[in-house]
Amino acid sequence: MAGSMTIPNSFQNQAGNVPASEIDDNFTAVRTYVNAREVAVGLIAARPAAGTPGRWFLATDVAGGTLYVDNGVTWDTAGAGANVTGGAGGVNLWLTPMNATFPNADFAALVKNQGTQTYDYTLDFNSQVLQSARWEFQVPSNFTVSSASIAVLSRMNTAITGTVGWIVTERAAAPGGSWDVAGTSVTLTATDVGATTGTLLSQSTALLITGWAPEVLLQLQISRNVAGDTAASDAKFIGAVVRII
Secondary structure: OOOOOOOOOOOOOOOOOHHHHHHHHHHHHHHHHHOOEEEEEHHHHHHOOOOOOOEEEOOHHHHHHHEEEOOOOOOOEEEOOOEEEOOOEEEEEOOHHHHOOOOOOOEEEEEEEEEEOOEEEEEOOOOOOOOOEEEEOOOOEOOOOOOOEEEEEEEEOOOOOOOEEEEEEEEEEOOOOOOOOOOEEEEEEEEEOOOOOOEEEEEEEEEEOOOOOOOOOOEEEEEEEEOOOOOOOOOOEEEEEEEEE
């Protein structure tokens, strides 16, 4: 847009001494014009009404930081924030037994397993009682979720026939919203355990991503689907990978 600064006093055709007050007026005009067009930084709610052409405002709470310019009538978006959307890159979240949280009752047992070559920690889920464990994380303010999936990794603690299945319950709470809600669930199809001890099972499914908006706090609850699987032994939950794109 064309510049609109004007200088109140011209000295080109003045004879004699120039009044100092007129020089001050010129400098004041320049200072006022420039200061009014410096970049202001704040929340979008604090952005003033448009009407000063060339003025800038950086909204820190819009898509990780969005720059606007005043065109004299409205604010135009001059530079969008780094809003990460779904793509090939995506984000992987590793849910481990060690960073789980548990209900007051009917929770999986945290167990240290010592093998011949290595050791690990698992959550051991009973075959008869519906037990659960939970994990929380927040969607970044500059990330738009387009899809998500989960892969649950487990093994059996004894050589046994049958199947093992899982239920994943999603809860989402936006800032200012309710946290203690029922959530929505998806079921991982029961898979044959292979009748051997220690065989790694990987079971996956898409998640519903209901309410997975930027800055939302999420909770994923994993339970063994005791009503839908048949292996009569504890299932050792090794971990889960949540893939968000």
